[in-house]
Amino acid sequence: MNGLVAIAAAIAVFTGVGAGIGIGIATSKAAEGVSRQPEAAGQIRGITLLGAVLAEATAIYGLFIAILLYLKLG
Amino acid sequence: MSDLNTELNHAMLPHEMFSIPVPFTDYKIPVTDTVVVTWIIMAVIILFAYIFTKKLSMVPQGKQNFAEVVVELVNNLVKDAVGHHWRLFAPYLGTVLLFLIVSNIVSIFNIIPNGEQLHKLTHMEIFEHFPNFALRPPTKDINVTACLAIMSILLVVIGGIRVKRLSGWLKHFLHPIPVMLPFNILDYVIKPLSLCLRLFGNILAAFIIMELIYMAFPPVVPAAFSIYFDLFDGLLQAYIFVFLTSLYVGEVVE
Numbered sequence: 309m310n311g312l313v314a315i316a317a318a319i320a321v322f323t324g325v326g327a328g329i330g331i332g333i334a335t336s337k338a339a340e341g342v343s344r345q346p347e348a349a350g351q352i353r354g355i356t357l358l359g360a361v362l363a364e365a366t367a368i369y370g371l372f373i374a375i376l377l378y379l380k381l382g
Numbered sequence: 383m384s385d386l387n388t389e390l391n392h393a394m395l396p397h398e399m400f401s402i403p404v405p406f407t408d409y410k411i412p413v414t415d416t417v418v419v420t421w422i423i424m425a426v427i428i429l430f431a432y433i434f435t436k437k438l439s440m441v442p443q444g445k446q447n448f449a450e451v452v453v454e455l456v457n458n459l460v461k462d463a464v465g466h467h468w469r470l471f472a473p474y475l476g477t478v479l480l481f482l483i484v485s486n487i488v489s490i491f492n493i494i495p496n497g498e499q500l501h502k503l504t505h506m507e508i509f510e511h512f513p514n515f516a517l518r519p520p521t522k523d524i525n526v527t528a529c530l531a532i533m534s535i536l537l538v539v540i541g542g543i544r545v546k547r548l549s550g551w552l553k554h555f556l557h558p559i560p561v562m563l564p565f566n567i568l569d570y571v572i573k574p575l576s577l578c579l580r581l582f583g584n585i586l587a588a589f590i591i592m593e594l595i596y597m598a599f600p601p602v603v604p605a606a607f608s609i610y611f612d613l614f615d616g617l618l619q620a621y622i623f624v625f626l627t628s629l630y631v632g633e634v635v636e
Contacts (some may be wrong), residue, residue, distance in 0.1 A: 365579070365585075368579055368580050371586075372579055372582075
């Protein structure tokens with residue numbers, strides 16, 4: 309039973325893959341935007357941060373589920 | 383394996399240090415180490431606030447310069463996100479920012495060895511009964527972050543009603559089209575939930591990773607990782623919490 313819970317927690321943490329890809333895309337587009345229009349750097353920084361944070365939230369939910377599995381069932 | 387498991391569990395979960403009896407009843411209020419660390423942080427912030435704002439003058443000099451830079455930083459951050467009515471929200475958001483900055487990076491000041499370590503080191507009997515206390519970030523306890531998130535959403539509601547009056551505030555639920563009503567109501571549940579879980583998850587994840595590194599290889603290596611996981615991540619998450627709260631406020635107030 310313990311082993312199965314560990315595997316379930318590991319699968320839940322896989323949500324990090326999506327967040328990683330999302331933050332990568334957001335940052336690459338931000339770098340492109342700044343190199344094209346350096347004067348808009350301030351605004352772009354705020355938007356990038358917001359996008360990265362929202363993308364990261366999915367990974368955090370995965371982590372949260374994993375921790376709950378580990379604490380309540382493991 | 384099970385040794386590591388129990389040690390990690392012990393570090394991860396808040397544990398009760400002592401309890402305050404309620405007069406005339408049998409009930410006792412448990413005080414966890416999270417609360418004690420929060421008290422210490424509050425004392426430090428109040429002390430610094432007192433020292434830095436003593437003897438204020440029109441022409442700033444010395445430590446007053448630093449205090450003014452901090453206040454200016456918070457004001458600009460709030461002004462960018464909230465707009466016209468920033469003056470109403472800057473004090474609260476600045477307070478939360480200061481508290482989160484100190485509480486997220488507090489584990490780098492954790493230099494006092496706890497009772498167990500002292501007992502191992504010196505083999506003296508007295509240390510065995512010392513309370514097992516370490517400066518761990520209070521934001522790794524979900525109760526603290528849930529509290530902060532609820533306070534943030536209350537700020538959004540009260541600020542919205544204060545600025546737009548009750549009728550104007552109620553109207554914004556139907557904002558783009560009336561069909562959006564359920565989603566706008568749902569917003570007030572999802573926003574605090576995601577704020578709470580984001581801060582909690584990030585700090586706890588960084589804390590667990592640091593704890594594993596301490597167990598795996600105690601000398602030198604944790605110092606390098608600590609710069610990223612404790613300092614950088616902690617400061618970033620404190621900034622993000624305040625940034626998102628001010629964004630939510632700005633959304634309603636503008």
